[in-house]
Amino acid sequence: MSFELPKLKYAYDALEPNIDARTMEIHHTKHHAAYTNNLNNAIKDTDLANKSIEEILKNISKHPVAIRNNGGGFYNHNLFWDIMSPKGGGLPKGDLLDAINRDFGSFEKFKELFNNAAATRFGSGWAWLVKNEGKLFVSSTPNQDNPLMDIAEVKGTPIIGLDVWEHAYYLKYQNRRPEYIDAFWNVIDWDQVTKLFM
Amino acid sequence: MPFELPKLPYAYEALEPVISKKTLEFHHDKHHAAYVNNLNNLVKGTKFENATLETIIKEADGGIFNNGAQVWNHTFYFEQFGKDKYDVLKVSSFSEVVYRDYGSLDILKDKFSTAAKTLFGSGWVWLVEKKDGKLDIIQTSNAGNPLRDGLKPILTCDVWEHAYYIDYQNRRPDYIESFWKIIDWEVIANRY
Numbered sequence: 102m103s104f105e106l107p108k109l110k111y112a113y114d115a116l117e118p119n120i121d122a123r124t125m126e127i128h129h130t131k132h133h134a135a136y137t138n139n140l141n142n143a144i145k146d147t148d149l150a151n152k153s154i155e156e157i158l159k160n161i162s163k164h165p166v167a168i169r170n171n172g173g174g175f176y177n178h179n180l181f182w183d184i185m186s187p188k189g190g191g192l193p194k195g196d197l198l199d200a201i202n203r204d205f206g207s208f209e210k211f212k213e214l215f216n217n218a219a220a221t222r223f224g225s226g227w228a229w230l231v232k233n234e235g236k237l238f239v240s241s242t243p244n245q246d247n248p249l250m251d252i253a254e255v256k257g258t259p260i261i262g263l264d265v266w267e268h269a270y271y272l273k274y275q276n277r278r279p280e281y282i283d284a285f286w287n288v289i290d291w292d293q294v295t296k297l298f299m
Numbered sequence: 300m301p302f303e304l305p306k307l308p309y310a311y312e313a314l315e316p317v318i319s320k321k322t323l324e325f326h327h328d329k330h331h332a333a334y335v336n337n338l339n340n341l342v343k344g345t346k347f348e349n350a351t352l353e354t355i356i357k358e359a360d361g362g363i364f365n366n367g368a369q370v371w372n373h374t375f376y377f378e379q380f381g382k383d384k385y386d387v388l389k390v391s392s393f394s395e396v397v398y399r400d401y402g403s404l405d406i407l408k409d410k411f412s413t414a415a416k417t418l419f420g421s422g423w424v425w426l427v428e429k430k431d432g433k434l435d436i437i438q439t440s441n442a443g444n445p446l447r448d449g450l451k452p453i454l455t456c457d458v459w460e461h462a463y464y465i466d467y468q469n470r471r472p473d474y475i476e477s478f479w480k481i482i483d484w485e486v487i488a489n490r491y
Contacts, residue, residue, distance in 0.1 A: 131469040170419050223365050224421035224441035225460070244420040267421070267460035268469065276329040276461065 103141040104154065106134050107179055115187040119284040121273045129182070132268055136174030136245070143167040158249040169252075173245030177227055180262045184297070186290035193291045197298045204237040212286070214239045215261070219282045225266040232298060233257030241265075260297040261289070302342075302352070302367075304335045305374050314380055317477040322465045330461055331373040338366040356446045368442035372423055376457050381483030393488035400434040408479055411436050415456045415475045426454040428491055453490045454482070 109129060114122035143165065144150050149157050154176050161169045192208060193201060205211035211230075219228035222241040231238045231248045233256060240248060240255035248259045263285055270281035307327050312320040338355075341363045342348045347355050355367035388394050388404050401407040407426070414436050415424040422440040427450040429435055434453070437445060445452050456478055463474035 127468050135469070166419075226420075267464055271460060271464040272468075275325050275465075276333065 103145075103150075104137055104175055106137045107182065109182050111185075111187050116185060116288045119287045120185075120270075124270070124272045127272075128178075128264075128269060133174070133178040133182075136171045136178065139167065140171035140175045143171055155249060158247065159251060161250040162252050169250070170245050173247050173250065176249070177245055177247055177262055177264065180259060181264050184261055184290050184293050185285075185288045186293070187288065189288040189290045190286065191291065193295065195295065197291070197295045200235075200237055200298070205239075211237075211239070215263075216279070216282050219263050219265050220279050222265050228263045228265060229255070229259045230261035230294075231255055231257040232260050258297070260294050301339045302335050302370060304332050305377075307377055309381065314481050317481045318380075318463075319466050322463070325465070326373070326462060327377065331370070331377075334366045334369040334373065338363065338370055341366060353446060356444045365442040368444045368447075371446075372442065372444060372455065372457070375452060376423075376455050379454060379483055379486050380481045381486065388484040388488070391488050393491045396432075396434060396491060407434075407436075411454070411456070412472075412475050412479075414438050415458050415478075416472050418458050421459040424456045424458060425450075425452050426487075427451055428453055451490075454487050 106129075109125075112122075113125040113129070116125060144157070149164065149168070154172060157164065157168065157172050158176060161172065164172075192198065198208065201208055201211045205214060215228055215230060218239050218241040222228060222243070224243060226241055226243045227245075227247065228241045229239065229248055231240055238255050238257065240253075242248070242250075242253060246253060247262070248255055248257050250256075263282065265278060265282075270278060274281040274284075304327075307323065311323045311327075314323065342350070342355075345363065347359055347363055347367070350358075352367055352371045355363060356371060359367055388397065394404070397404055397407055401410070411424060411426060418424060418438045418440070420440060422438060422443060425437050425439065425445050427435050427437055427445045429450060435450070437450070439445065456475065458471060458475075463471060467474040
């Protein structure tokens with residue numbers, strides 16, 4: 102069995118003007134596709150070939166670095182596409198909002214913390230909202246690492262992942278990463294994030 | 300005295316079509332400038348306020364290291380390109396060193412290119428001179444710089460995506476192949 106590049110739930114231009122169609126298309130059909138392909142090549146004929154991606158990531162310190170990089174790249178982009186929507190934006194509701202208020206003081210405080218994690222990640226990487234034993238944490242990781250990996254400083258289940266590799270925003274925002282981070286909140290799919298939280 | 304952004308040693312369009320005017324404008328006027336600006340803000344009131352970039356690279360950590368090394372790395376990167384100097388390593392003592400350590404310039408280019416293609420994430424690939432005078436090729440991630448490990452940089456390729464994304468997008472190997480066409484080998488030979 103091999104991993105498959107998932108189709109997007111929306112068109113490449115659906116997140117305009119927040120994320121442009123050209124960026125989405127290259128990001129999905131080139132970058133994400135390459136991670137998927139490289140992951141499949143790296144696990145071919147090994148005992149990881151029948152494992153789920155979560156199982157592979159959980160013990161990533163025991164696997165070759167190609168699996169860490171490409172397995173992370175495969176999983177992280179799956180999550181990223183999944184938690185965005187052309188109908189996104191606004192505020193979270195219900196239990197998720199309660200948990201955010203409880204763990205960060207307010208939604209604004211959470212957003213500030215998350216934006217800061219995303220803006221200050223030096224080089225390539227991701228910013229995360231992570232759930233661990235019911236509690237929420239903000240973190241960031243370098244390159245394609247993620248909170249499921251046993252090497253992560255903050256471990257848990259990621260429920261928001263924001264890609265801050267330059268390829269995620271350079272065609273539209275160039276050096277202005279903070280503008281891209283602001284735009285992300287206009288397309289975040291809180292219904293999907295809530296499902297991952299529950 | 301505050302750190303200053305060096306001027307680009309050629310016109311912004313001088314390296315076209317290998318590196319576009321637009322890329323150089325952002326790379327120099329925004330990225331390189333931001334590292335200079337951030338560094339000046341971060342060193343205020345620290346022991347690095349009057350330090351050289353080399354001292355910062357060898358001794359600093361965190362934001363001061365990241366921004367200080369990136370100032371140095373970009374200056375070094377921009378200085379090694381030249382128009383009309385395409386691809387010629389003249390017979391010199393340096394060309395003999397290349398021959399001695401790699402057998403040919405093509406083999407050196409090949410090994411350097413492989414290192415540049417396979418560096419995962421943001422970073423730099425370097426041709427360095429070791430203490431014994433031998434050449435070596437190393438990868439550093441993010442702001443990493445060989446001076447930190449006592450190695451002398453001779454040539455570098457910036458493989459942060461901002462160095463090539465406008466012109467090549469995901470096709471980093473195309474950027475690296477083209478990169479060789481704008482190297483001023485006289486500058487490189489003089490660094491050895």
